[in-house]
Amino acid sequence: MAKSKGQDADEVLKAFVGRTPTSRYTFDSERNAPTSEICREDPAAKECIVLQMQSKRLFEAMQNLGFFCALPMDPKRTHMECTPIPK
Numbered sequence: 001m002a003k004s005k006g007q008d009a010d011e012v013l014k015a016f017v018g019r020t021p022t023s024r025y026t027f028d029s030e031r032n033a034p035t036s037e038i039c040r041e042d043p044a045a046k047e048c049i050v051l052q053m054q055s056k057r058l059f060e061a062m063q064n065l066g067f068f069c070a071l072p073m074d075p076k077r078t079h080m081e082c083t084p085i086p087k
């Protein structure tokens with residue numbers, strides 16, 4: 001798992017998502033925590049990074065990158081799922 005340090009978290013996120021912009025992403029963090037973990041859900045593998053970004057800010061950043069983010073249908077799950085919005 002990579003960790004963003006020293007680099008701008010928005011740029012790190014943009015580069016991470018830019019590698020496979022059609023993938024589904026999930027993210028999770030503790031309430032008001034300064035960091036969040038975001039993972040790329042790929043059939044072949046799962047790749048995650050930790051960003052210096054609160055979950056609320058990560059939610060906004062993913063929307064700005066063209067993703068629709070929502071809680072999963074299963075009420076026991078608390079992570080956010082982000083899928084690309086068709087263009």
